[in-house]
Amino acid sequence: MSDQAPAALAPAHDAPKVRLGTLTSAEAAARLAAGATVLLPLGSHEDQGPHAPMGDYLSAERISEMIAGRAIGQGHDTLVAPVLPFGGRDFFGSRPGGMALEQSTLRLVLRDMLDGLLRHDFTRLIVVNGHGGNAQAIHDVTQAVLLERGVLIPSFYLWKIAGGLLPELLDPVQARASAGHGADPLASVAMHLFPELMRPDLIPSSPPLPRSVAGLFVSGFGTARFEGVEIGLPIELGDDAVTGDASLCSAETGALITERLVSLGAAFIAHLTNHMAWQDLDG
Template sequence: MSETNEVRWNHLTAAELNVLAERGAVVLLPIGSTEQHGPHLPTGVDDFMAAEVCRRAAHMVDKRTPVVVAPSIPFGLAEHHMLFGGTLTLSLSTLHALLRDLCRSIDRAGFDWILIVNGHGGNMTALHALITELTAELSISVGFTNYFTAGRMVIRETLETQDGLMHACEGETSMVMAALPHLVRTQELDKAVGPAITLPAESTDPVYFAVSFRVITESGVAGNGDKATAEKGERILDGCAQALADLLVTRFRRR
């Protein structure tokens, strides 16, 4: 994939960002988490992959829709991973306050469109609620998507052992192998296995209880990280980016 114009907010000057705001650019705001990802992956997986998909999507639509990728937010709601160690988590009120202030700043910088792009399942419910509040508070349009929801079809078609992303699994491990291969502890891949989990959107459990992820899997892995390949990861990243790019072109109009 060839890259032409710079799309990262913190690599642009204020003057360049002012021009993009005047052009009606959409601001992508990636958010992930910093949490354990089994014995073989770094704690920044959710953050890194959300930012990577946003960057790729922005370049895909560069000639059609101006897009700016804001600095990614590396923290989210990760209480369920705390017992493993190596995890940083926010409270719900802190997460909402942080995102509210950032969206207000983007509004004051002259932009009319924000799309929060999430890479961590634990953030989903909180982000849905926040979007409702921000829509009432701000004069600009704020939307929310999960990159793995936008790209669910390519994920399903690519993976061999599961239908969607789980945790430190075949899919996430493949994406890190493709984007940041030096961060994969390949000597630990034989330990990167755990039970399959029901994806939140597909749960049929009538009652919700908060439980530690350690109750679900001792390894910290859900799925089969040992089945990952860089080729699968590249296909997933590009496929999710293309799905996000399609949303940018069809759902956000230019001035």
């Protein structure tokens, strides 16, 4: 009897794997040594409103995989590291079900993640960020890597980029009304990528009225207004988890946002690869 598996049962190798966790160590070593880019998706697990899944890391991971697939199709091998699902602690701790890392912990975890690749001289790394509370830790850790090792690690902040694209993709009036936590861009993206996880029946009919703290109207995450200027307040989010009009969000808008993010992400990988900006900081 032959020891070889029947052809029908042999594993298919036509489509390259994009998730680093699905590669064997031999496959990973070969592709990384050949210059594959590694995306490190970061997200959070927090209140996204009563209508959307708390794990917005799901979108960061899926979009990273789509970026990798697009980049591979354009001739630039790309892999996606396992997503870090817990974001840096910021304004959402008071909401039930959320799980977050202290900022000091996030810095240590992110540095360990990067060092696991850097120790083998795999330096083509991009952080794909899906949470505002991660931004400062990402900056601090990647700046330390640059100063210590001379390795430039860019950060591709999905929702900041997407927020800037809304006026381009939507009617400007709608873009202003739908933008906010629990609304665009995240809600529309989730409607597109994970419609089965959404609860459209729970979408708030309108954003809540601004709450007041110490006689000051809360104007944003950790901010309030006083005589026309913005004041910082060390407060967490209350019951007003939805700050935009989520009723204006749609899977169609999510598809537009996702396509632009994937296109930009793949183009960014191509740009850095072609200019060798990973190591040549003066290029």
